[in-house]
Amino acid sequence: MLQRFQNISFLDIALWALAAIIITVVIWGTIATIIDNPYNPQFWAETIVFGISQGSLYALIAIGYTLVYGVLFMINFAHGEFFMTGIITATIFLAQPMKETGFLDNYPIISLLAIAAVSILVSMAIALLTERVAYRPLRKAPRLVPLITAIGASFFWQYFFRGLYGSEVKPFPPFEILKGKFTIAGVPILKTHAVVIVSAVIMLIGLYLFVMKTKVGKSIRAVAENKDVAALMGINVDRAITITFAMGSAMAGIAGVLYALVFRQTHFFMGFIPGIKAFTAAVLGGIGSVPGAALGGFLLGMFESIGPALFLEGLGIPAPHQLKDVIAFTMLVLVLILRPQGILGERLAEEKA
């Protein structure tokens, strides 16, 4: 990016100055908080655990962005909606009736697995339908066109599901076995958070192995590298892209279940903000890279969770948690200015950014 503006160093200076100012403010706020020391270590430990569990959700969703971006070079704006559709359907058709009949409390594991299965299947179905109808005909169109289509798809699914299930918040029933907390090395961890973090890590490792070790994963990577050459090598490009969407949306479906376990509610608008955050996470880690998306997700979750208490409060900002979302967007801008290829990104973002 910087070479493009070599002749106008004023811009580089302005951008770097902007970045420097933001970083200085953050450091200043952090120091102020540390000197002031308003919280005990217990609070920080809990905040960090919450951040990691939040981050693992972002990581799971970010995988979908990164995979699709890898093969199609497009931001699948509707990905946050895939996350929402699965869990909201599972809540309405499975979780709530199962709670009423008592099945959920008697067989919690089976119930949870069933909910996860439905969530994944619905997310996948919606994703594949979107890909088939809205994205596939536009593979060769100018890049603005699929992006606008994706924005349209995002709003379409949001308001379609609002029409289906209504606009009110749907409570997700609590699981008795996930109540309470246990302590590891003096840090109390909510059981729900432990489940979220562990299952997210397992899914992420599984997906990484799938992409790197299996033949299908290899075909996806080949398509990401170069569609035409991949097709010449006998790879069915359409099929590889479909599988990519399926994998990404399956991760989103799982993330939906984990989200519902933590926040105990679902809503037609719930996919939007996590979707944007997850995209930020994918860019932060280096878009197109699976480990990058995971790392970016965890980092973003941590920053968001400890940020308000760590540096915003030190700056004397009232009710700093209100500005949580500002942190994510500011991080996105900072990353794009300072290191557009992301933390683990290898390919220069030049051709894509």
Next chain:
Amino acid sequence: MFNKSIDIRDVIINGLLAGLISLSLSVIGLIALLSEREIISGLFTTGHIFLVGAPFAMAYVTAGKVLSEEKSKALGYGLLIGVVASVFIVVLTTLATFFDIRRFLVNVTPVLIEFLTFGKSLLIGNILIVVMMGVIGLVGAGLRILPEQFKHPLTSGLGWTIILGMFSEILASRIRAFFGRGVHKLIFTGKAFNVVSATILLVLIVGFTYWNDLRKKDQPEKEEVNDQTDGTKKRLQRIKMGVFGVLLLIAPLLLGTYLTEVTNNVGLYILMGLGLNIVVGFAGLLDLGYVGFFAVGAYVMGVLTSEGALGLGFTFWTALPVAVLASTLAGVILGIPVLGMRGDYLAIVTMGFGEIIRILALSDLLKPYIGGAQGVLQIPKPELFGLTLLHPRHIYYIILVGVLIAVYVSWRLRDSRLGRQWMALREDEDVAEAMGINLVSTKLLAFGIGAFFGGLSGAIFASKLSSIFPHSFNLVVSINVLSLIIVGGLGSLPGVIVGALILVGLPELLREFAEHRMLMYGILLIVMMLSKPEGFIPSKVLQRELHAHEEPEPVSSD
């Protein structure tokens, strides 16, 4: 391959698709909502139109794929599509009668089921729906295979009658205002046409179209004669412009308070659309945070003029330049960090900026200055020569002036040196830079001028509503504006106006749509991008750009 007739399997699949669409529209509640808007009193409603729309269209399209000699086959396929499609509705009504599916799908209400079974018992209702859908399929296919000289008059007759019928409520109230109760009663029963007036309308339109087609066919030479008398044509155009101008000036008198209010909303969106059109349409920079500039304009206007505790005592006219300047400045400043970004990244980051502005407006941090969630209240209406501009028709003129300025500026900029630089930027940034275009100033000017109109719109919005809240400035507004310039045609000025009329004006008139507005926008964005990415009134250059990737149709080899 193109001439291959389709087989029965494709027909059934098409029927299933059509049925799925009808079913979806039913279960999300749109059909039940629309069933309250009658088209012909006591006969059918907008709900029916949307219920049978998909099978009708599908039958029409499918019949077109049958060889033209096989007329009965085409009709049969149409019938089949209708019947197959109706199966979904039958399943829905049956399920809803025996199970409580409303606890899952909130919009499967008794009203909907009653509508779908025509208020009869389940069995009779189901038979009726199968028959109706079948007939509709038949009609759709039949219309397709009619000879051209009948097809055009009939389709336009049906189309216009239905469209006028949908707006009959507005039409009725205007006719009553101008011609009195008697005329109103003659044409309308309640809010809708009665059977007689609708039939007359249909016959009139069909007749007129038929006659018009004949006339056109008979006298193709006369048009050319017209072309030669250049002077007459110019004069005619000037007269047209004059009439249009006068209409614009007296519009509030013709429209009445409610329609003027609607027009004002459309006007504000036109202003925003023209601004965003410069950024997205001219310069190709996809900005999803455009609502931020609207918010800055509105908040500056609000805080400067408010008579409440927050206010600084400015008047509308002294605050207006400050507000517009502030949002222009915001546009330039927020433009700097995104100078190096393209396409998708730019979209997400600008969206982030828009959200940041909204979050800041909502936060306790700025609450002492701009009111936080409580917003800014008691914003005075503008005053002119000691007269307070209270009424919507006064605001109308302010908005009109704003829109005219925006149209003029956009029009002059489009073909200017700057406009051509933007166009080069849109087509290829690297090549544009190689041609010696200064990317920094060109981009910042686009962001700045775009934000200028956004801010102007916001400032007028603030004083029009007299109170503003952070919730008025969420992302949905940006998406609305983007949708309207895309539907109208990126980079096209008449497109922006038409887009705003369709996307903002229509849902206000057909209030049932308002609830499903964003759904419609979503569908529109997808359908437009798939079928007509250049919009309804395309700008010529962009049209070529957007179709450049398409290869010429392959020649069939079999």
